[in-house]
Amino acid sequence: MTTGDAGGESGRSRSEEERGEAGEGQRGRSAAEWTTLAVSIVLILGLLALVTYVSMTGGDDLPIVEARPLPAEMRHEGESYYLPVEVTNRGGRTAEEVVVEAELAGRDGSSEASEFTLDFLAGGETREGTAVFTADPSEGELTIDVASFQSS
Amino acid sequence: MQQRQGRSGSWGKELQDILRAVSGGFIFATPLLYTMEMWWIGTTAELWKLLLFLGVATLITFALARSRSGGFKNETSRFASLEQAVDGVAVGLVGAVIVLTVLNRIELGDPLGSVLGKVIVQAVPLCIGAAVANAIFGPHGERSRAGEESEGEGQSAREAFVADFGATIIGAIFLAFSIAPTDEVPTLAAELDYAHALALIVLSLLLTYSIVFASGFGTGQHEQQGPFQSPLTETVLAYLLSLLVALVSLALFDRFEWGDPLGEMVTMVLVLGLPAAVGGAAGRLVV
Numbered sequence: 001m002t003t004g005d006a007g008g009e010s011g012r013s014r015s016e017e018e019r020g021e022a023g024e025g026q027r028g029r030s031a032a033e034w035t036t037l038a039v040s041i042v043l044i045l046g047l048l049a050l051v052t053y054v055s056m057t058g059g060d061d062l063p064i065v066e067a068r069p070l071p072a073e074m075r076h077e078g079e080s081y082y083l084p085v086e087v088t089n090r091g092g093r094t095a096e097e098v099v100v101e102a103e104l105a106g107r108d109g110s111s112e113a114s115e116f117t118l119d120f121l122a123g124g125e126t127r128e129g130t131a132v133f134t135a136d137p138s139e140g141e142l143t144i145d146v147a148s149f150q151s152s
Numbered sequence: 153m154q155q156r157q158g159r160s161g162s163w164g165k166e167l168q169d170i171l172r173a174v175s176g177g178f179i180f181a182t183p184l185l186y187t188m189e190m191w192w193i194g195t196t197a198e199l200w201k202l203l204l205f206l207g208v209a210t211l212i213t214f215a216l217a218r219s220r221s222g223g224f225k226n227e228t229s230r231f232a233s234l235e236q237a238v239d240g241v242a243v244g245l246v247g248a249v250i251v252l253t254v255l256n257r258i259e260l261g262d263p264l265g266s267v268l269g270k271v272i273v274q275a276v277p278l279c280i281g282a283a284v285a286n287a288i289f290g291p292h293g294e295r296s297r298a299g300e301e302s303e304g305e306g307q308s309a310r311e312a313f314v315a316d317f318g319a320t321i322i323g324a325i326f327l328a329f330s331i332a333p334t335d336e337v338p339t340l341a342a343e344l345d346y347a348h349a350l351a352l353i354v355l356s357l358l359l360t361y362s363i364v365f366a367s368g369f370g371t372g373q374h375e376q377q378g379p380f381q382s383p384l385t386e387t388v389l390a391y392l393l394s395l396l397v398a399l400v401s402l403a404l405f406d407r408f409e410w411g412d413p414l415g416e417m418v419t420m421v422l423v424l425g426l427p428a429a430v431g432g433a434a435g436r437l438v439v
Contacts, residue, residue: 030162036170037235040242047245047272051199054265094196094266122195122266152196 063095065121065146069102069131071138083131085116085144092123095149102131106140115147168366173224173236173243175366176285178359179434181277182327182427185251186336194270202272206241209276213237213283224285240282244275254351255423256343288437289366316436320390323435324397328428332401341419352422356429360394361387363433387433394428395421401428 070084089095098118105111114131121127184190216222217233225236248271252258258267364386399421402408408417
C-alpha cells in the first residue's frame with residue numbers, strides 16, 4: 001500500500017512536469033528572458049576571454065619580489081619615523097608571507113632593525129608596508145631587503 | 153498564479169526570478185563570502201582549476217533546475233534548465249564582483265589574475281545557492297510555511313508584528329553567530345573606508361529587500377496590516393534589527409573592549425550587519 005502511494009505521488013509529479021514542458025513549448029520565451037540570457041552569455045564569454053588573456057600574457061614565472069623605500073612619503077610622529085616601503089612582485093605567481101627587513105645604521109655606529117610581513121602578494125601586485133625607526137632614516141645608511149617568501 | 157504573472161508583465165516576472173536567484177545565492181553563499189581562505193584561494197589557485205570548479209557548479213545548477221524543486225524559475229524543460237544554469241552563473245559572477253568590491257577585497261589596479269580568481273571562486277556558491285532558490289522559497293515565491301495562510305487570517309497586526317520581529321532576530325542570529333567570532337570581521341572592518349561603508353549599507357538594504365520580496369511579498373498572501381507589512385518598512389526595520397543582532401553578537405563574543413574607538417565598532421557592526429541582514433530577511437522562511 002505504501003509503495004502504491006509512492007508510485008502515485010511520483011506519477012502525479014511526472015505528469016505535472018510534462019504539462020509544464022508542453023505549456024512552455026507553446027508559449028515561447030519573452031523578450032525579457034532572451035535579454036537576460038543574452039546578457040548572461042556575454043558575461044560568461046567575457047569571463048572566458050579574460051581568463052584566456054591572463055593565461056596567455058600573465059606568465060607562470062616564479063615570484064620576483066622587490067622592495068624599495070619611499071622617503072618622500074615618510075612621516076615623523078612623536079619619537080618615531082614611519083617610512084613607507086613599496087613591495088612589488090614582478091613574477092607571475094603569488095608570493096605568500098613576504099618578510100621585508102629594514103636596517104638603519106646611524107653615523108654614530110648605532111643600528112636599528114625593523115621588519116614587516118605581507119600575507120599575500122599576487123603576481124604583478126604592489127603593496128605597501130611601513131618600517132618604523134626611532135632615528136631619522138634620511139640621516140643614516142638604510143638597507144631594505146626582502147628576507148623570505150613562500151610560493152606554491 | 154499564471155494570470156497574476158501575465159498581468160505583471162514578462163519583465164516583472166523575469167526580475168522576480170532573478171531576485172529569487174540572487175536571494176537564494178546570498179543565503180547560501182554569505183558564510184563563504186566572509187571566509188578569508190576563500191579570498192586566498194582566489195589569489196593562489198590556478199585559474200583553470202577555478203574555471204573547472206565553476207563548470208561543475210554550472211552542471212549542478214542545470215541538474216537542480218531540471219528537478220521539480222530546484223532552480224529559480226517555474227519550468228523544468230531542458231532549455232529552461234540550461235537557461236537557468238547560464239543565468240545562475242552570471243548572477244554568481246555579478247554578485248561576486250559587487251560583494252568583493254563593496255568589502256574592499258578587489259579594487260581597480262589589482263592584478264587581473266587575482267581579481268578573476270576571487271570572483272570565480274565566490275561565484276560558485278552564489279550560483280549553487282541560486283540553483284536551490286526554489287527549494288528555499290517555494291517554486292512560486294509563496295512562503296513555504298505550512299498552514300501559514302490559515303494562521304495568518306486570525307492574526308492581529310500586533311501578532312503579525314511580533315512574529316516577523318522574532319523571525320528576523322532568529323534568522324539574523326542564525327547567520328551572524330557563525331561569523332561573529334571569526335577574524336574576518338575585524339579584518340574587513342579595518343580596510344573599510346567611508347565610501348565602502350556606505351556601499352555596504354546600501355548593499356545590505358538591497359539584499360534585505362530582495363529576500364523579503366522573494367520570500368513572498370507581492371503574492372497577495374500576506375495581507376495583515378502592521379509595521380512589518382509593507383516591503384519598504386519591512387526592509388528598513390529588518391536591517392535595523394539585524395544591525396542590533398550584529399552588535400549584540402559581537403559584544404557577547406567579546407569582540408569589543410572598553411575604550412575601542414567608536415568608528416571601529418561601527419564598521420565591525422556594519423560588516424557583520426550584511427550577513428545578519430541576509431539571515432534576518434530569510435528568517436521568516438525558517439520560523
